[in-house]
Amino acid sequence: KAGVTQTPRYLIKTRGQQVTLSCSPISGHRSVSWYQQTPGQGLQFLFEYFSETQRNKGNFPGRFSGRQFSNSRSEMNVSTLELGDSALYLCASSLEVQSSYNSPLHFGNGTRLTVT
């Protein structure tokens, strides 16, 4: 069974640009969550999508958005990039929603975004 796939693996963008990251969940998983990981702030929750609907979101500005398609694949978009957006962006999928403790999260290996 293929794991969670995130593309691209690395990305370098300039301040002010926008970027789209992609996540393909494990087959059959309906929930996709996105996290930002930085050395200073650790892993911070961005949002969770379930059956194409945003179910929950973290405390990030509106420049961060996402969506989920009917095949459960998800994309995350960051507009007007800032230097502080440089981070590892992780996607995780699960069979059911995050609050189902018997539906563990499976993480991808992330997209490393560098903003210059």
Add this chain to the structure above:
Amino acid sequence: TQLLEQSPQFLSIQEGENLTVYCNSSSVFSSLQWYRQEPGEGPVLLVTVVTGGEVKKLKRLTFQFGDARKDSSLHITAAQPGDTGLYLCAGLNKADKLIFGTGTRLQVFP
């Protein structure tokens, strides 16, 4: 903002030693998970604890959830170089958000 503080932040030990990592919060969580993350990879779930006071063992790893469901600990017996990595606790809060801890970076030398 809910915080999950982990201690210690860094741990460097010799193979064969025992260690304990702590995960503390002032908030109550409905469940708590522990992950290990290796360089260049995403976190991998080790265990989920749900009941206050619950203890789970995974080979040389012992996980405990505090009675009040505000804290947790991870104890590793006879650490091995393969245990090296970033250990993260994560609690599910009342808003159904998974909040991650600050992380403990463990290095086990042969």
